[in-house]
Amino acid sequence: MLKFLIPVDGSPAALLAVHHALELVGHGLKARFVVANVQEPANLYEVMVAHDPVVLQQVSEAAARDQMQPAVDLLQAAGMQVETAPASGDVVPALMEAIEVYGCHGVIMGSHGTGGFKAAVLGSVSAELARSAPVPVTLVKPAEDTEE
Numbered sequence: 001m002l003k004f005l006i007p008v009d010g011s012p013a014a015l016l017a018v019h020h021a022l023e024l025v026g027h028g029l030k031a032r033f034v035v036a037n038v039q040e041p042a043n044l045y046e047v048m049v050a051h052d053p054v055v056l057q058q059v060s061e062a063a064a065r066d067q068m069q070p071a072v073d074l075l076q077a078a079g080m081q082v083e084t085a086p087a088s089g090d091v092v093p094a095l096m097e098a099i100e101v102y103g104c105h106g107v108i109m110g111s112h113g114t115g116g117f118k119a120a121v122l123g124s125v126s127a128e129l130a131r132s133a134p135v136p137v138t139l140v141k142p143a144e145d146t147e148e
Contacts, residue, residue, distance in 0.1 A: 001030050001031060001032055002029070002030065002031045002032070003031065003032045003033070003034060003103060003105055004021060004031055004032075004033050004034070004104060004105065004106050004107065004108050005033075005034045005036055005085075005095065005098055005099055005102065005104040005106070005107045005108075006018055006021060006033055006034070006035050006036070006071060006107075006108050006109065007035075007036045007037070007038070007091075007095055007107070007109045007125070007129075008035055008037055008067055008068055008070075008071045009037065009067060010037075010067040011110060011112070012110075013110025013111060013112045013140070014071065014109070014110045015070060015074070015110075016110055016140045016142060017108045017109050017110045017138075017140045018035075018071045018074050018075060019074070020108060020138070020140045021033060021075075021108045022074065022075070022078050022080075024108075025078065025080065031080070032080070032081040032082075032083075033075055033080055033081070033082050033083070034082075034083045034084070034085050034098065034102045034104060035068045035071045035072050035075070035082060035083070035084050035085065036068075036084075036085040036086075036087065036094075036095060036098045037064040037067045037068045037085075037086055037087070038087045038088065038089065038090075038091045038095065039063050039064050039087070039088040040088070041088055041089055041090075061086045061088075064086030064087070064088075065084065065086055068086065072084060083102060085098045085101075085102060092125060092128045092129055092132060095107070095125075095129055095133075096129075096132065096133065096134075099133060099134065099135055100134075104135060105135055105136075106135045106136045106138065107129060107133055107135060107136070107137040107138065108138045108140065109126055109129070109137065109138070109139060109140065110126065110140055110142075111124075111126050111139040111141045111142075112124070112126070112141075112142070126139050
């Protein structure tokens, strides 16, 4: 059975990717899913205030789980097997690691996330992952693809 990574960032486009995955399943695709979320690493202020790397890790994992929950709920409601992959750090390397660790055969993700201007300047996660991933990447575009 194929396994697909679905990166989510809390954006509506991320849930479109989940709906697309479920549509593929509805057309006969036999698949399992790994829902991933990558949190930015703690900044210097957070490190200085928290003093405890374990607390920072717990906060990061809780934030990731909150952002993954809507996608997980949709997939589970449809009877799909779902694993979660919370991570922190640089997004693309973390997603590349998840592809390898979870043995994913492909990625289904939204073409636009929460990046906004920063993504436009630095290059979007979806485009970079599509170039770098060792597996096929399906980019799901909104019905009306408008730039942020």
